[in-house]
Amino acid sequence: MTTPDDERPATPTSAPSSPLAGALEELRTRLDATRLPLETPGAAVARQDAAQAVEQLDDYVLPRLRARGAPLLVVVGGSTGAGKSTLVNSLLGEEVSTPGVLRPTTRSPVLAHHPLDGRWFSTDRILPGLARVTADDPATGDTRRALRLVSTSALPQGLALLDAPDIDSVEVANRELAAQLLAAADLWLFVTTAARYADAVPWDLLATAAGRRAQVALVVDRVDPGAEAVVADLRRMMDGHGLTAAPLFAVPESTQVDGLLPEHVVGQIAAYLSDLGADPAARDAVVGATLDGVVDDLVRRSTHLADAADAQVEADARLRAVCDRYADDAVERVAAATSDGTLLRGEVLARWQDFVGTGEFFRSIEKRVGRARDAVVGFFRGRPAQAPHVEEAIAHGLEAVILDAIDEAAERTYAAWRGDPAGAALLDGLDLSRGSSAMRTGVAEQIRAWQGDVLDLVREQGEDKRGTARALSFGLNGLGVSLMVLVFASTGGLTGIEVGIAGGTAVVAQKLLEAVFGDEAVRRLTATAREHLEQRVRTMLDDEAGRYTSQLDATGAAQAGGAALLAAARGVEHAARGERFGGAARTAAPSSDGTQLRGAVRWRAGGGQASAPGVGAKVPDVPDDDKPGFWRRLFGRGARGPAGGTTPRDRNGEPRDDA
Ligand SMILES: Nc1nc2c(ncn2[C@@H]2O[C@H](COP(=O)(O)OP(=O)(O)O)[C@@H](O)[C@H]2O)c(=O)[nH]1
Numbered sequence: 001m002t003t004p005d006d007e008r009p010a011t012p013t014s015a016p017s018s019p020l021a022g023a024l025e026e027l028r029t030r031l032d033a034t035r036l037p038l039e040t041p042g043a044a045v046a047r048q049d050a051a052q053a054v055e056q057l058d059d060y061v062l063p064r065l066r067a068r069g070a071p072l073l074v075v076v077g078g079s080t081g082a083g084k085s086t087l088v089n090s091l092l093g094e095e096v097s098t099p100g101v102l103r104p105t106t107r108s109p110v111l112a113h114h115p116l117d118g119r120w121f122s123t124d125r126i127l128p129g130l131a132r133v134t135a136d137d138p139a140t141g142d143t144r145r146a147l148r149l150v151s152t153s154a155l156p157q158g159l160a161l162l163d164a165p166d167i168d169s170v171e172v173a174n175r176e177l178a179a180q181l182l183a184a185a186d187l188w189l190f191v192t193t194a195a196r197y198a199d200a201v202p203w204d205l206l207a208t209a210a211g212r213r214a215q216v217a218l219v220v221d222r223v224d225p226g227a228e229a230v231v232a233d234l235r236r237m238m239d240g241h242g243l244t245a246a247p248l249f250a251v252p253e254s255t256q257v258d259g260l261l262p263e264h265v266v267g268q269i270a271a272y273l274s275d276l277g278a279d280p281a282a283r284d285a286v287v288g289a290t291l292d293g294v295v296d297d298l299v300r301r302s303t304h305l306a307d308a309a310d311a312q313v314e315a316d317a318r319l320r321a322v323c324d325r326y327a328d329d330a331v332e333r334v335a336a337a338t339s340d341g342t343l344l345r346g347e348v349l350a351r352w353q354d355f356v357g358t359g360e361f362f363r364s365i366e367k368r369v370g371r372a373r374d375a376v377v378g379f380f381r382g383r384p385a386q387a388p389h390v391e392e393a394i395a396h397g398l399e400a401v402i403l404d405a406i407d408e409a410a411e412r413t414y415a416a417w418r419g420d421p422a423g424a425a426l427l428d429g430l431d432l433s434r435g436s437s438a439m440r441t442g443v444a445e446q447i448r449a450w451q452g453d454v455l456d457l458v459r460e461q462g463e464d465k466r467g468t469a470r471a472l473s474f475g476l477n478g479l480g481v482s483l484m485v486l487v488f489a490s491t492g493g494l495t496g497i498e499v500g501i502a503g504g505t506a507v508v509a510q511k512l513l514e515a516v517f518g519d520e521a522v523r524r525l526t527a528t529a530r531e532h533l534e535q536r537v538r539t540m541l542d543d544e545a546g547r548y549t550s551q552l553d554a555t556g557a558a559q560a561g562g563a564a565l566l567a568a569a570r571g572v573e574h575a576a577r578g579e580r581f582g583g584a585a586r587t588a589a590p591s592s593d594g595t596q597l598r599g600a601v602r603w604r605a606g607g608g609q610a611s612a613p614g615v616g617a618k619v620p621d622v623p624d625d626d627k628p629g630f631w632r633r634l635f636g637r638g639a640r641g642p643a644g645g646t647t648p649r650d651r652n653g654e655p656r657d658d659a
Pocket residue numbers: 078079080081082083084085086087098099100101166221222251252253254256261
């Protein structure tokens with residue numbers, strides 16, 4: 001059955017590239033670049049759809065556009081055990097595809113073609129992702145992702161039959177391959193059985209096919225006596241699923257001989273396919289109709305995918321906004337807690353009072369205004385060990401306030417992200433619900449650095465002003481903590497008991513500083529020291545939010561956007577308006593050699609017409625002598641059967657075609 005493939009180049013007729021082909025190439029690029037990394041609702045389905053769309057462009061649409069004259073690929077699909085392989089074998093009259101008893105079948109799908117058509121299938125022109133296995137060149141490795149090519153003269157030139165894996169295979173890879181192969185079909189020959197035609201899986205797939213206007217023919221296998229009702233019901237279901245134009249063939253239950261169904265039960269299907277094979281224009285019409293439908297479907301799907309890509313950008317922005325909002329809140333909370341006097345209580349107050357002592361000294365400065373600076377210098381010189389304790393207490397209090405704000409920002413951001421599917425997926429395996437451990441040491445460092453800033457401010461201020469050098473040589477730390485204390489009361493909005501304690505504390509600090517620098521400089525120093533603190537707090541919170549936003553950065557979702565994809569889809573839509581395929585044949589296809597599939601000749605001899613698309617099915621009227629008992633009972637007429645006894649019979653006990 002296998003003859004060497006034709007030696008001619010792989011794609012002998014390459015159509016000049018059209019605007020539509022160009023637009024589809026662009027669409028392919030855009031679809032391929034569509035990542036959809038965030039788990040927005042529907043993203044998983046959309047990702048899969050984008051991959052399938054690319055696959056369909058590579059497997060079918062682009063190759064088909066490049067070579068309209070390539071043979072018509074009929075993909076035989078259906079559920080497990082529906083009888084696909086048996087049907088293919090019966091149409092060819094030889095076992096090219098092994099019918100499965102053990103499931104799932106581990107054999108690669110078989111593509112049968114005419115010997116002169118081998119070149120169309122042996123290269124990666126179509127279905128480039130699948131390896132090829134031939135009788136001469138058996139594949140090594142995993143043959144499940146391979147096409148087994150069988151060259152056979154039982155097929156007319158220009159028509160190829162592919163026996164696809166079960167659409168409901170227990171193996172995911174098989175199911176996916178089945179869907180992929182059906183998506184690459186010019187014509188689906190969909191096999192179901194009288195017992196199982198109402199199953200859901202096939203109809204989901206058939207509805208998809210109808211949606212993209214793939215050309216479909218249905219075969220209902222093993223139709224038992226009294227089954228006219230089943231056929232009519234199936235026809236109604238087809239009509240209800242948008243398959244009004246699809247022909248339906250009924251294969252009556254019969255006894256197999258050597259694994260083949262008798263000729264008369266497959267004759268009508270054989271005639272239908274042989275007619276297609278013999279008629280380049282009819283073939284091209286099928287190809288064109290499927291191509292038009294697939295292109296429209298790709299535009300529709302790409303438009304949805306562009307929306308999905310936009311949804312990614314929105315989700316990215318939404319999640320970032322959450323980070324910003326809670327970081328802002330935290331900065332504000334720290335600002336409030338460091339300016340309303342809260343910090344000037346407890347430990348800080350005690351150490352400050354240790355430092356400045358009773359009010360006596362300050363009353364003395366007030367009296368001797370002109371020499372206040374000297375008095376302050378003397379004051380600081382007398383208590384060198386006190387200022388660092390105040391500084392430490394401030395650092396301690398400030399650290400608690402900032403860590404608290406950081407933890408709360410983390411907690412609120414975490415909760416908000418968990419409540420968003422895209423955020424929740426990014427947080428999987430990450431515990432960001434508290435401030436980072438690095439930040440726990442980082443905060444203390446930042447506070448020490450800020451205290452360093454404050455001392456620098458005081459030192460710089462002293463250098464600007466002649467005469468303060470002496471004050472600074474002894475009083476730098478004292479002036480520094482005074483400025484820190486003043487910062488924590490700098491809004492002046494203190495009330496009630498706070499004014500009594502914190503306010504009083506701040507007033508002392510203010511007097512000390514003003515005695516050295518003057519009141520205007522003190523106002524400026526306070527504002528600057530406060531700004532430095534706020535900047536450091538902002539940086540810490542931004543760094544913490546970075547733990548979240550870096551997750552988004554890594555996905556690249558923000559750059560995705562659907563605009564380019566949508567533009568490409570519109571480009572295809574526009575180009576497709578000028579290039580419709582359905583209807584007239586556009587490419588001269590090699591004329592057929594007139595080969596008839598097994599049973600076709602006999603079917604015609606019996607007066608049967610191959611069903612044209614749209615024509616409803618009749619259960620083939622089976623010659624009396626060939627009917628199993630129940631068919632004889634069902635049809636019981638015998639008028640059309642060949643004369644019994646005198647007809648030459650083949651080894652199956654059937655009348656021979658050549659008779
Ligand atoms: N009685 C009967 N058995 C069939 C028919 N078609 C297939 N079978 C049997 O059903 C089983 C599954 O058939 P197969 O062709 O492997 O189905 P596939 O899984 O769709 O390829 C095999 O044992 C076949 O012999 C039919 O029309 N009538």
